[in-house]
Amino acid sequence: MKLLVLVLKNIRRNLLRSVLTGLGTMVLVVVVILVWSILWYLDQQTREKTSNLKAIVTERWQMPSRMPLAYVPELRAGSARRPGDVRPQDSMTWQFYVGSTEPGRLSRDTALFIVGTQPEKVLTMFDELDALPPESPDRQQLEKAIQAMKTNRQALIVGRERLEAINKRVGERVKVYGLTFKGIDLEFDIVGVFPDGRWNNLAVMDWEYLNAAVEAYNRRPGNRPHPMTERSLAIVWLKVPDMRSFTTVATQIANSPSFTNPQVKTETLASGTAAFLEAFRDLIWGMRYFLMPAAVVTLCLVIANAISLSVRERRKEFAVLKVLGFRPAHILALVLGEALLLGGTSGLASAIGVYLAINYGFDGLKFPIGFFSTFYIPERAIWWGLGVGAATALIGSLIPAWIACRVRVAEIFARVG
Amino acid sequence: MRSLWRLEALPIAIENVSMPRAVRYFLPLEGLGHFPTVEPEMWSPSRDLPMANSNSWCVELRGIHKYFMRGGERLDILNGLNLEVPEGEFLALMGPSGSGKTTLLNLIAGLDKPSEGEVWVRDKCISAMSETQLARWRTRNIGFVFQFYHLLPVLTAYENVELPLLLLPLSASQRRQQVKMVLELVGLKDRMHHRPGQLSGGQQQRVGIARALVTDPALILADEPTGDLDARSAEEILDLLVELQRSLQKTIILVTHDPRAAARAERILHLDKGRLVDRLSMEPPAPVRRSPKVSRTE
Numbered sequence: 195m196k197l198l199v200l201v202l203k204n205i206r207r208n209l210l211r212s213v214l215t216g217l218g219t220m221v222l223v224v225v226v227i228l229v230w231s232i233l234w235y236l237d238q239q240t241r242e243k244t245s246n247l248k249a250i251v252t253e254r255w256q257m258p259s260r261m262p263l264a265y266v267p268e269l270r271a272g273s274a275r276r277p278g279d280v281r282p283q284d285s286m287t288w289q290f291y292v293g294s295t296e297p298g299r300l301s302r303d304t305a306l307f308i309v310g311t312q313p314e315k316v317l318t319m320f321d322e323l324d325a326l327p328p329e330s331p332d333r334q335q336l337e338k339a340i341q342a343m344k345t346n347r348q349a350l351i352v353g354r355e356r357l358e359a360i361n362k363r364v365g366e367r368v369k370v371y372g373l374t375f376k377g378i379d380l381e382f383d384i385v386g387v388f389p390d391g392r393w394n395n396l397a398v399m400d401w402e403y404l405n406a407a408v409e410a411y412n413r414r415p416g417n418r419p420h421p422m423t424e425r426s427l428a429i430v431w432l433k434v435p436d437m438r439s440f441t442t443v444a445t446q447i448a449n450s451p452s453f454t455n456p457q458v459k460t461e462t463l464a465s466g467t468a469a470f471l472e473a474f475r476d477l478i479w480g481m482r483y484f485l486m487p488a489a490v491v492t493l494c495l496v497i498a499n500a501i502s503l504s505v506r507e508r509r510k511e512f513a514v515l516k517v518l519g520f521r522p523a524h525i526l527a528l529v530l531g532e533a534l535l536l537g538g539t540s541g542l543a544s545a546i547g548v549y550l551a552i553n554y555g556f557d558g559l560k561f562p563i564g565f566f567s568t569f570y571i572p573e574r575a576i577w578w579g580l581g582v583g584a585a586t587a588l589i590g591s592l593i594p595a596w597i598a599c600r601v602r603v604a605e606i607f608a609r610v611g
Numbered sequence: 612m613r614s615l616w617r618l619e620a621l622p623i624a625i626e627n628v629s630m631p632r633a634v635r636y637f638l639p640l641e642g643l644g645h646f647p648t649v650e651p652e653m654w655s656p657s658r659d660l661p662m663a664n665s666n667s668w669c670v671e672l673r674g675i676h677k678y679f680m681r682g683g684e685r686l687d688i689l690n691g692l693n694l695e696v697p698e699g700e701f702l703a704l705m706g707p708s709g710s711g712k713t714t715l716l717n718l719i720a721g722l723d724k725p726s727e728g729e730v731w732v733r734d735k736c737i738s739a740m741s742e743t744q745l746a747r748w749r750t751r752n753i754g755f756v757f758q759f760y761h762l763l764p765v766l767t768a769y770e771n772v773e774l775p776l777l778l779l780p781l782s783a784s785q786r787r788q789q790v791k792m793v794l795e796l797v798g799l800k801d802r803m804h805h806r807p808g809q810l811s812g813g814q815q816q817r818v819g820i821a822r823a824l825v826t827d828p829a830l831i832l833a834d835e836p837t838g839d840l841d842a843r844s845a846e847e848i849l850d851l852l853v854e855l856q857r858s859l860q861k862t863i864i865l866v867t868h869d870p871r872a873a874a875r876a877e878r879i880l881h882l883d884k885g886r887l888v889d890r891l892s893m894e895p896p897a898p899v900r901r902s903p904k905v906s907r908t909e
Contacts, residue, residue, distance in 0.1 A: 203766060206765065515774070518750070518755075519778050520746065521746040
């Protein structure tokens with residue numbers, strides 16, 4: 195306890211240097227935590243689950259996936275044809291309609307990325323939304339919106355950021371000029387909003403509205419069938435209870451003669467996400483293997499520099515401590531203790547600060563990677579901050595601490611005698 | 612509760628001899644034994660104090676050589692030095708700059724090792740100990756007083772004095788009692804919460820002495836303790852050292868350039884070119900007889 199007091203007093207000795215070192219540590223820990231949180235979330239998304247799996251069926255050879263709507267009934271059944279075949283627990287289809295709120299002008303403020311799906315699946319198949327507790331206001335608001343979609347085909351649920359970007363509110367009407375479905379412009383009534391998070395930049399409409407609009411386009415006199423007519427289905431989602439069921443369903447689909455032109459592939463959501471993130475491979479690699487290590491190494495150097503200066507200034511004091519009977523291990527512990535305390539507390543404070551600021555101050559970290567747009571700092575990041583601060587302090591102070599404990603008393607006090 | 616402060620023998624010594632002012636330092640202390648009331652005028656500067664252990668050496672150096680290699684050249688600091696210091700003696704080591712005084716002090720404190728020879732302190736050959744063993748041994752056996760005090764600036768006088776006690780298995784209350792006692796002994800009880808920067812040079816040196824005394828070591832090594840002080844403060848520090856040696860039977864080895872400081876010691880030795888010499892004859896000094904008391908009364 196007394197040694198801890200001594201450590202604290204030594205930290206306080208040069209307050210400016212300690213504060214600057216602490217601030218340097220905090221800034222670098224912020225960088226580490228931000229990068230780490232993004233990587234951790236992406237890792238979570240690409241990690242295979244063992245139960246409650248979601249499988250995605252897409253076109254085998256082409257990206258983006260384009261399949262005919264005729265595939266829908268058999269795919270949603272998991273190609274279960276014979277008795278004993280495994281059927282998915284749940285399913286939904288996705289069609290992508292991208293458009294702009296202003297004709298001929300696509301920008302961040304006008305673009306809308308709309309998923310056409312079965313409205314009732316929003317709360318059962320959409321990641322994170324399916325886990326909303328029944329009593330949560332977000333879920334209740336979504337339930338109302340879904341109810342509205344069932345009675346109003348033109349209903350639209352929009353992510354918070356997108357809604358803000360296009361400068362609209364719930365209850366207003368919006369016209370979207372089709373880009374992926376050229377010549378098919380749709381009008382929507384905005385009936386709800388997604389809770390803050392992963393779906394901030396997405397919108398969802400009733401798939402039947404889109405398909406009815408395509409049919410209407412095709413029926414219009416003088417029109418040739420719309421090019422998207424036979425290739426508007428992007429993804430089919432299947433929920434299966436476990437890996438074994440997934441393998442069986444995937445085999446059933448692969449063996450089905452119905453899916454030959456185009457061929458399809460079935461993969462888990464995790465591997466699908468990983469495949470999708472391949473486009474961002476260089477960015478993620480840079481974050482994981484360059485930015486993170488660079489921040490950690492810089493942090494070590496900052497601490498090493500501060501502790502080295504402190505040790506150099508106090509060589510005589512360490513010698514005096516040795517004269518008083520302090521052993522090298524004591525001095526090692528004193529120096530390492532200073533670094534650990536400084537690094538650990540700065541790291542912890544930084545982690546708590548960034549957790550509160552990002553999650554509650556800025557409503558998440560806006561960093562669009564594919565369909566992930568906003569990242570949050572997980573609670574465990576607080577311990578990462580403490581760990582990173584303490585570990586880098588420990589590594590950075592090892593050499594200075596070793597030098598301090600090897601101080602030779604006779605040399606320090608050597609003078610003309 | 613066991614007190615580190617081994618004052619049990621002190622009342623015996625007090626009964627037999629006239630005591631200096633140091634007695635007054637002890638009188639206010641409670642629970643340390645029964646001290647007779649001694650008036651200051653009873654103090655006479657006689658040197659016939661009985662030794663706590665007059666049959667053994669406190670320090671014994673046998674055939675000490677110390678040299679350094681500098682640029683491939685051997686630099687001899689101490690040359691075949693022999694020295695015996697009886698228990699309870701106040702010895703002054705003098706010599707010109709570069710004569711090896713501080714090196715000798717470092718060897719006795721176990722802060723450095725001889726190139727050849729043996730250093731014995733209270734029946735232990737410290738030149739054969741490891742660094743860790745020496746550190747442990749120093750805590751209990753050596754008190755070191757530096758010329759420039761070397762107090763830790765971030766700690767108060769109390770905390771500086773307490774430092775060596777942190778290494779011993781003592782409770783907080785034992786440490787507190789011990790620290791207060793030595794601070795009172797050196798006359799700084801009212802300054803115990805002051806930092807070194809708030810104390811004068813003489814007061815800082817008193818804290819240094821208190822720190823050296825706090826573990827009750829048998830041997831006090833003082834390296835130019837008055838070298839950085841004005842005449843008055845230096846005199847006070849020397850008075851204190853003399854009183855400590857007389858009342859507590861501490862063996863004190865004082866390294867100094869100052870003849871007035873050396874004159875306060877019971878014996879003065881001179882170092883010249885790494886050898887102990889008699890200053891006048893430049894011959895090796897006559898050996899100290901086994902019974903220091905007899906040698907002093909001769």
